[in-house]
Amino acid sequence: xxxxxxxxxxxxxxxxxxxxxxxxxxxxxxxxxxxxxxxxxxxxxxxxxxxxxxxxxxxxxxxxxxxxxxxxxxxxxxxxxxxxxxxxxxxxxxxxxxxxxxxxxxxxxx
Amino acid sequence: xxxxxxxxxxxxxxxxxxxxxxxxxxxxxxxxxxxxxxxxxxxxxxxxxxxxxxxxxxxxxxxxxxxxxxxxxxxxxxxxxxxxxxxxxxxxxxxxxxxxxxxxxxxxxxxxxxxxxxxx
Numbered sequence: 001x002x003x004x005x006x007x008x009x010x011x012x013x014x015x016x017x018x019x020x021x022x023x024x025x026x027x028x029x030x031x032x033x034x035x036x037x038x039x040x041x042x043x044x045x046x047x048x049x050x051x052x053x054x055x056x057x058x059x060x061x062x063x064x065x066x067x068x069x070x071x072x073x074x075x076x077x078x079x080x081x082x083x084x085x086x087x088x089x090x091x092x093x094x095x096x097x098x099x100x101x102x103x104x105x106x107x108x109x110x
Numbered sequence: 111x112x113x114x115x116x117x118x119x120x121x122x123x124x125x126x127x128x129x130x131x132x133x134x135x136x137x138x139x140x141x142x143x144x145x146x147x148x149x150x151x152x153x154x155x156x157x158x159x160x161x162x163x164x165x166x167x168x169x170x171x172x173x174x175x176x177x178x179x180x181x182x183x184x185x186x187x188x189x190x191x192x193x194x195x196x197x198x199x200x201x202x203x204x205x206x207x208x209x210x211x212x213x214x215x216x217x218x219x220x221x222x223x224x225x226x227x228x229x230x
Contacts, residue, residue, distance in 0.1 A: 002156060035216045037157075044206055044220040045157065051214060088157055092215060098170040099147070099210070099217070101157040 003028055004089055004102035011108040017077040020105045022089030023070065028100060030070040032092040035099075036063075039086045048087070049074060081109045112136035114146075114207050114221035121227050128194040128226060132207030139165055139185050145210035146190040147217065148181065152203035161192060162210055199228045 005023040012018040022034065036049035047056055049065035052072065062083075064075045072091075076083055089102040118130035130148065137144060147162040161181040162170040171179050180193045190207060204225050208217040 033215050037217070039157075044208075044223050045217070046220070047216050047218050050216045050218075054214075056218070090157075090217075096173055098162055098172065099159050099215075101149075101159065104156045 002103045003093055003096065003100050004091065006087075006089060006102040006105045008103070009106045009108065011110055012076075012079045013110050014079055014081065016079045017075060018079060018107065020074045020076075020087055020089075020107070022072040022074070022102050024072075024091060025070050027095040028070075028091040028093040029067065029072055031094060034065065034067050034072040035090045036065055036074045037088045037090065037101075039088065039104075041085075045088065076107070079109055083107060084109050112209065112219045114209060114219060116205060116207050116221045116224040118205075118224060118226070120225060121229065122197050123230050124198055124228060126197050128192075128197050128201070130192045130194075130205055130207075130224065130226075132190045132192070132221060134188050134190075134207075134209070134221075137209065139163075139183050139188070139190070141165055143212035145212060146183070147208050147210050148190075148192040149206045149208055149217070150201075150203045151206070151223075152200070155203070157206075160194075160205075163190060164210070164212065197228045202226065202228045 037045035038048045039045040052067040053065040093100040114134040145164040148160040204223040206223040209219040
């Protein structure tokens with residue numbers, strides 16, 4: 001059971017904007033930055049968002065991250081079929097003395 | 111170009127010890143702010159951080175597995191080794207190594223992963 005809670009699934013039609021939530025506590029999201037990773041089936045995760053809302057070079061600006069208190073969100077605007085993947089939030093957890101992942105959210109493009 | 115690659119057995123028996131090696135290039139584990147972690151993913155399940163070692167030999171283990179894990183680094187060989195004792199079928203999954211960037215607090219580069227099955 002992860003200390004970061006994500007909905008198991010999210011879906012939308014092409015062009016829509018969807019939001020994935022990540023809920024934590026003061027020992028993780030509330031006191032440290034949030035990361036987001038994208039994972040396609042059978043492949044390694046890829047860094048999508050860092051520092052709550054920063055985007056590494058090459059990540060489309062359709063992906064955006066935000067944080068408020070002990071919760072964070074990943075928004076995907078202009079949803080495309082190629083965005084179908086699993087998305088994981090992560091944050092350093094002071095109590096667990098290391099980075100922790102959320103349970104993951106499977107995004108489906110209808 | 112930064113790359114990481116995992117190597118080790120694909121099949122281990124219950125109670126055996128698993129030893130995995132992460133061989134990397136394009137960075138040094140003696141550089142300030144750099145770490146390497148082992149992360150596993152059971153089939154169809156979420157990512158789970160196991161262990162992390164930093165340039166200064168600071169080690170962070172998953173508390174619930176700490177008694178079974180050991181992570182070491184060989185800076186001269188650009189390798190990080192993870193050992194997991196007393197393997198159980200629930201330890202089956204894909205094991206990834208990833209670079210931890212202390213400054214951005216991210217896993218910015220990942221290996222391709224290696225599937226380890228625990229079965230008699």
